[in-house]
Amino acid sequence: MTEVFQGLVTGRSVLVAGAGVTGRSVAAALVAMGASVTVTDADADRLAELADTGAYLTPGLTEPPPGTDLVVTSPGWRPSSPLLVAAAAAGVPVIGEVELAWRMSERLPAPPAWLVVTGTNGKTTTVGMLAAMLTAHGARTVACGNVGLPVVDALMTNPEVLAVELSSFQLHWQSSLRAHSAVVLNVAEDHLDWHGSLAEYARVKGTAYTGAKVVVSNVADTWSSRLAGEHDGTRVGFRLDTPRPGELGVVEDLLVDRAFVDDPATTAVELATLADVRPAGPHNVANALAAAALARSYGVSPEAVRAGLLAFEPGAHRAVPVGEVDGVRYVDDSKATNPHAAAGSLRAFESVVWIAGGQLKGATVDDLVAEVAGRLRGVVVLGADAEVIRASLARHAPDVPVERVAPGDDEPMIAAVRAAGALARPGDVVLLAPAAASLDMYRSYAHRGEAFTAAVHRRAQQDDGDAGAR
Secondary structure (H helix, E strand, O other), X not given: OHHHHOOOOOOOEEEEEOOOHXXXXXXXXXXXXXXXXXXXXXXXXXXXXXXXXXXXXXXXXXXXXXXXXXXXXXXXXXXXXXXXXXXXXXXXXXXXXHHHHHHHHHOOOOOOEEEEEEOOOOHHHHHHHHHHHHHHHXXXXXXXXXXXXXXXXXXXXXXXXXXXXXXXXXXXXOOOOOOOEEEEOOOOOOOHHHHOOHHHHHHHHHHHHOOOOEEEXXXXXXXXXXXXXXXXXXXXXXXXXXXXXXXXXXXXXXEEEOOOOOOOOOOOEEEEEHHHOOOOOHHHHHHHHHHHHHHHHXXXXXXXXXXXXXXXXXXXXXXXXXXXXXXXEEEEOOOOOOHHHHHHHHOOOOOEXXXXXXXXXXXXXXXXXXXXXXXXXXXXXXXXXXXXXXXHXXXXXXXXXXXXXXXXXXXHHHHHHHHHHHHOOOOOEEEEOOOOEOOOOOOOHHHHHHHHHHHHHHHHHHHHHHHHHO
C-alpha cells in the first residue's frame, strides 16, 4: 500500500524524535515512503532496537541535522524540548504521528472515516465500545491512536473507518485533522505540568472538533459543551437522564437515541439497557452513550450498538474486581490516574476504603475529597503526593481514618492492601483508584494494578491458611 503515499515525503530528510512505539512505526513508514530518516532518542538502548527500520540512529540530538526538511515527534515530547525548540527556530516544521497519518489518509483512493475520541477520562473504554459497535455493523474497523496502535500502522490494513483515541499530547502536534465525528468526553485537571494551564489543556482537546461533520458533547461537562459550541458541525449531546431532541440519554433502564432519528421531536430509538454496559457505573454509561453517538453518526443500527456493547471486553485495571477476603471486595482501577477518573470510580460504591496516591501532575484533590467524603470508610495513601491527599482529607473528611504507607516500605502495595483490609468491614469495597500517575513507584499504571492484584491474592492465601490452621 505504501506506493499510494509516494510523493508525500519521497526524497526528503526527516528526523524522528523518540524511539518508542510511535517512533518505530513512524520511522518504518517514512523509510517505506522513500524518505531519508534519522531517529534520535536520549535512550541509546531503546534507539538500538530500531536498527531494523532502515533509519539512521543518532542518540541525544539537541538540534536537527543540516538539511532536515521535517521533524516528526513522538507525542510525549514537550514543545520546550531543546531539539524541538531548535527545529522551530531553524524554520523546520514539527508535526506528530497523527498529523502524518492524516496526510497519509488523505492520499488513499478511499480515505477511511475518522471517529475521534478525546477527553480526560474514559477514552480507551469509549473507543473499545465504538470499535465493537462498528465491527458489529460489518465495517472494516481498527481501534488506534492512544490505545496502543499508531494510526500510521492502522492505515496499512485498508480500513473503512478508524476508531481513534487521541491524547492532548497527540492533538497538540497536529493541525490538519478533520474528523467525520468527534467527542470530547470531559475535561478535568490533568497534565497541567505539560500544558501549563487548564484552559490551554482544554483548548488542545477542543481541536478534535475542528472541521468535524458531527460534534458530540457531554451535556453534563462544562468544558465539553463549551468546546463543542465553538465549532460548526452538527451538534449532538449525551446525558445520563432523559434526552432532549438531538441527544442520547437514559430513560428508566434504557439507553435511547433522540438524535439520529427521522423526527427527534417525537421519536426515540432504544439502543441497549443499562445491564448491557460493562463495567457498570454512571461514568461507563456516559462512555457507552458517547460511543453510540459516534457510531450512529456513521450509520450504525441500534441492533449493532447493542451487539457491540455485549461484545465489548473491558480493559485491564479499569474497575476490575480482583478478589474477596472476609466479605470485603477488592477492585483494581489503577487506570484512574487523575482526580476526575477516581471520582467516577468512587461514585460506583457506597462504602469504600480508598487506596490513593502517586504523582498528581499539578492537579488538586479538594473537590474530589469533598464530594466522596461520605462514602469513605477509610483511606490509605502512598506515593509522592501522599501528603497532599492526606492534607485534603484532614480539611474535608476529618473523621475518616487515614493510614500512610511509609516511603521506605520494601513492598508498599502489600502494606497498602494490609492497611486497607484492617480498615474495611464486610460489605465494603477496597478500591485502588489512585487519582494520580504511577511513575514515582511503578513502571506504569498497569504495573501498579498488577502489584495490587498480587497483594490481594497474597492476602487471600494468608486468610485461607489462617482458616486451615483454625
